[in-house]
Amino acid sequence: MKKSMGYRTILSVIFIAWAVLTVQLSFAEQQAVLAVNKVTGPLSVVVLGSGDAMASSKKGRASAGYLIFTDGKPRILMDVGGGTFARIAESGADLSTLDTILFSHLHIDHTADTSAVLKTIYLHNVRGKTKRSASTSPINFYGPAANRSLPQADAFDDTSQFIAGMYGEKSGLERYLHGFVKAIGAGEFAYTATDVSADQFNNVNGEMKPADVKTIIHTADGLTVKAIGVEHGPVPSLAYRIEYKGKSIVYSGDTTSNTDNMLTIAKSTDILIYDAAIMDDIPPKDSAFRKFHTAPTRMGEIATRAAAKQLVLSHLSPITDTRIDQLKSIVKGVGFKGVITEANDLDVYNIN
Numbered sequence: 001m002k003k004s005m006g007y008r009t010i011l012s013v014i015f016i017a018w019a020v021l022t023v024q025l026s027f028a029e030q031q032a033v034l035a036v037n038k039v040t041g042p043l044s045v046v047v048l049g050s051g052d053a054m055a056s057s058k059k060g061r062a063s064a065g066y067l068i069f070t071d072g073k074p075r076i077l078m079d080v081g082g083g084t085f086a087r088i089a090e091s092g093a094d095l096s097t098l099d100t101i102l103f104s105h106l107h108i109d110h111t112a113d114t115s116a117v118l119k120t121i122y123l124h125n126v127r128g129k130t131k132r133s134a135s136t137s138p139i140n141f142y143g144p145a146a147n148r149s150l151p152q153a154d155a156f157d158d159t160s161q162f163i164a165g166m167y168g169e170k171s172g173l174e175r176y177l178h179g180f181v182k183a184i185g186a187g188e189f190a191y192t193a194t195d196v197s198a199d200q201f202n203n204v205n206g207e208m209k210p211a212d213v214k215t216i217i218h219t220a221d222g223l224t225v226k227a228i229g230v231e232h233g234p235v236p237s238l239a240y241r242i243e244y245k246g247k248s249i250v251y252s253g254d255t256t257s258n259t260d261n262m263l264t265i266a267k268s269t270d271i272l273i274y275d276a277a278i279m280d281d282i283p284p285k286d287s288a289f290r291k292f293h294t295a296p297t298r299m300g301e302i303a304t305r306a307a308a309k310q311l312v313l314s315h316l317s318p319i320t321d322t323r324i325d326q327l328k329s330i331v332k333g334v335g336f337k338g339v340i341t342e343a344n345d346l347d348v349y350n351i352n
């Protein structure tokens with residue numbers, strides 16, 4: 001009897017030791033592969049969503065979203081499409097200091113997870129025992145102003161109206177977040193919303209000239225965010241340029257690139273993240289889809305003339321997902337000499 005108890009005890013000890021070791025190993029493995037642990041240097045971007053609006057099992061890509069880090073800290077969220085909430089969880093990012101959300105435009109594949117991400121920002125504050133206040137740490141939203149002169153553009157309000165409709169304290173759909181943030185001890189849910197002109201042209205004494213790049217954020221530590229209006233069918237849309245410590249990231253948002261505005265904002269950038277949803281000949285010329293996205297030949301022209309150092313193909317669709325090599329060779333064929341990569345969810349680009 002005594003002997004058999006001894007065996008059982010030994011077996012139990014071995015089992016517990018094995019379980020502890022396994023848990024520790026898997027935790028260590030997880031730590032090693034978390035996207036946040038690959039972030040180094042002054043300016044980085046973690047791809048949260050490299051897909052488009054269609055949920056597709058090919059690569060299971062989330063819709064558009066990019067998390068910008070400065071000096072290793074999450075600083076800016078650029079678009080918040082469906083699925084980006086889950087990618088934030090998988091990345092290991094702590095959003096408690098994140099204070100800026102940029103929308104390229106208000107299509108759902110660029111905005112759908114905003115509420116989920118806002119709630120998690122405040123839960124990260126609780127986890128880290130920090131609080132946010134209206135005067136020191138509001139969430140600052142930026143996005144396109146409405147443009148009633150565009151056909152069908154009355155489908156899109158100013159970004160500030162969109163935000164007020166969602167989070168306004170009196171009648172916003174998600175107004176409960178104000179009480180929720182207070183109740184969990186995360187401080188105050190406060191935000192600002194800035195409408196940025198998405199006009200692609202300026203009227204200069206009756207003559208239409210291409211729009212200029214506008215600086216919309218410039219902080220004391222040298223972070224600069226610039227924007228320019230780009231064509232995305234009738235949808236007011238912006239491309240963004242983020243600069244920090246001499247490094248830069250440009251994001252096209254969604255655009256046909258029919259004007260030279262992408263060229264203007266992308267000059268000599270380190271990383272150019274581009275809307276790669278269509279091919280030169282797919283879908284066919286009469287497809288409505290072509291009025292919204294950039295064909296590879298045009299993308300190659302812009303990237304080459306802008307002398308971008310690296311082109312990142314993103315917003316990948318079922319059309320382009322199976323034709324990445326063909327897309328790359330078209331861009332190279334136009335003369336682009338920089339590095340071309342396919343964006344995948346949770347990829348980390350460090351600009352050192």
Ligand SMILES: [Zn+2]
Pocket residue numbers: 052053064107109110254315
């Ligand atoms: Zn899109």
